[in-house]
Amino acid sequence: MNLLSSIISKLARNRFWRVQNWSNHPVAAQRQVLQDLVSAGQYTELGRKYHFEKLFTLKEFKKHVPIHEYDDIKNYINRMMEGGENILWNTPVKWFAQSSGTTSDKSKFIPISDESLTDNHFKASKDVLTNYYNNFPDSNMLTGKSLVVGGSHQLSKVNDEIQFGDLSAVLMQNSPFWGQWLRTPELSVALLDEWENKIEQLAQTTADENVTSLAGVPTWTLILLKRILKIKNKQTIKEVWPNLELYINGGVSFVPYKEQFDKIIGAKINYLEIYNASEGFIAGQVKPDDDGLLLFTEHGIFYEFMPVEEYGKDKPQTVGLKNVVLHKNYALVISTTGGLWRYLIGDTVIFTSINPYKIKVSGRLKHYMNAFGEEVIVDNTDKAIAAACEKTNALVSDYTAAPVFFSDNNNGAHEWLIEFEKEPDNITAFIYELDNALKDVNSDYEAKRHKDIALRLPIVHVLPKDSFNEWLKSKGKLGGQHKVPRLSNERKMLEEILKMNF
Template sequence: MSIKSIAAKIFARKIYNQTLSWANKPIETQLEVFKSLIENAKETEFGKDHNFASIKTFEDFQKNVPIRDYEDLKNYIEKVKAGEENILWKGKPLYFAKTSGTTSGAKYIPLTKESMPTHVNAARNAILHYINETGNADFVDGKMIFLQGSPILTEKHGIKFGRLSGIVAHFVPKYLQKNRMPSWETNCIDDWETKVNTIVGETINENMSVISGIPSWVQMYFERLQEKSGGKKISEIFKNFNLFIYGGVNYEPYRAKFEQMIGKKVDSIELFPASEGFFAYQDSQKEKGMLLLLNSGIFYEFIKADEFFTENPKRYTIGEVELGVNYALIVSTNAGLWGYNIGDTIQFTSLAPYRVIVSGRIKHYISAFGEHVIANEVENAMREATAGTNIVINEFTVAPQITPANGLPYHEWLIEFEKEPENIEIFAEAIDDSMRKQNIYYDDLITGNVLRKVVISKVSKNGFQEYMKSQGKLGGQNKIPRLSNDRKIADNLK
């Protein structure tokens, strides 16, 4: 055992104990965060506009600060981008993370000196929790790769602009820099396909022990590695690879494909990062869900997803949530977001401590006929339908077909198979059965002959990658929506 791995275990125990200190008093922790946020922002323009000086309770806050999305906050954001100070948070932010908006083009999310450390420390702490629980620390002596966006930043009015993953690349601790891959020069390559091919060349002969990234893009990296190595399993190329870290999408639809490509099972750690904040990470290999970070300068509110689009839906705080309920996640942060709908929906898997899973997007659903199918349901259906079979899925998405040429409307599952089912009809039936068990509204529509059962359409090899490339969204933090309420994606897949 190396000195570095021994030190990692000692540090891991320290971080674990620090986590317990706030996780064991969640309501008090969130109250402290809430008070600190209000106090620090009461002299900002937003704070004055919303009477922060008079806010003493959660109820006061909810009366003064409505739920808003990016468009509702955009006027304030534009002032900050223009270099004005004390608008959403004291002073000016250090960075703006540029993200791809679905309704308003590019979005610019502020990152401040107070919020930035959480983005860095949370990923580190996830790894340390893994070390503390499992005792596995040998991987710290190997090479680690983080598939991410370019770290090249621009600057305007003293604020730097870039992709979140590229910004975070500037904060890699010194003790990891010798282990980190790819090289800085390769990380700066903007074209994703060129970048992946270059990364393959740099890493194929290295002692890779940790690989991290969005599963769909890591899959592309693995495929290129196999092409270059003559079809070897990833575990043959990287004999000490034993930890996969991911975020952005549910890993389960990719797990069978990954295990086939890797050639063995490897441990995994799930993260819940976003430009708006680093919200949660998997703190245990034994428990379902990710630990919600209640002490990280973020005050959380939750709105039941089935009430979200009603007038004045109830806003719940951490002490009021229930297990298994689908909530829209609302945040107020020390980066200057207030009552902000991040667009994700979550469910609690544990209340002691508070652990969550990401169940989908509040705007990503199918409800063409009132069924309100969500991402978590279609992913569960795919997992159940493939369990115990040899079927391997590369990628999939779901969309309604409202006006078919013949017969009743249906939900179309567009699937890129690595290994197809022997009988596509039986496979479709298994998916449909699972959907009907999970969603009573969908079941009613099938029973009432409003919809016919699931229809599966095969997508050609690399069809999803080609679609993302055509949209200028290949690689980085971009990902295919698991489902849509229209056919903008479905009609462009081949």
């Protein structure tokens, strides 16, 4: 082990007491985070609007500050991107993480302040490393390189000072020197935005490195690993990187991919899941076999948990850590050092443990597909269906869709079941129009569809009329408020309906 790796390894191991401190006293840690946030926020435009200088208790904070969704703060963020200061946060914000859009925009832009980077993303990353070394004290991970398969958006400039891009690109650009030194490939390759070229460059520049850890969304990582095997003419990744010991995944469920990773890697390694969203680094798995991710309570984010049945009410209620219960579905509400205040992130979580607090992402508040990081919501698909109908002289009465997961021979896809009131003149043309319309309304879907690298063209089955009603009837749910969910992130329902009709 070289000197720098040895120093970093020692620091990671020696800071475990800090992790123990906040994980053993999470409520106290959260109390301090909220106090620090409100103290800083009182000097902002939003803080003055809601009189942060008078908010001395959590009860007052919740009473005076409403829960926000992205559209509620979009105008604030737009002004920040134009260079406005002290709007949502009290220090200059020069970076924004771009992710898939809301119901009215193709993309949304999440403010990333210096405090977001230092006190949240980088601190949480160090704590993941610390926990790993505590569990695997003989690890030699830092003797080699970490290969991060980042996002698909190159950094873009709004002006001379303001930049935006995929979260991973923002983090790579701002990571400390030791992070740059331990990572492969060089930044110019890591930030490429044309995915066909990027995968090729990643493969060519890392195939001969001593890679000891991987991180990234499973879909892109699998594509890269398959290309590396072809370049090296090997059967397993362990033949290419014999010292590989860890894969960190997040963004989508790893369950459908684990078998493929086991096969392509060819030997046992450790898998760890993290929950690192554009809005903040929220949680991380402590041990590979843990049921749930440890909630990071001292990392610049204050958490509230909204029972999902409260969503849509005029004054939805939230609870704090002391009042959460196991296995109940909560919508996550956060306040952050990036200037998000009581922000409804859109994810739902359940608690798998109370002592310590561990969570799992259980889904989204609305139906969605996110098997490949595409984050397609019903509003996206409703608009795409309408556009395709208009272009092909069709009329859809109902539909549902679910992902087709990666296989040895094929990339992923979305599979659609559609009942037409009036069928299109040409079903192939309808599929192409549907696909193009989804690209227009969702930037993450557009990126995953680029040259069929992760997602191929949608698969569409035309159902006989009343097929959905027959399925509902078989479930005893025909009539009333019951309806077929438009989107699902797993295939059970879709396969049941297919089996009834084909």
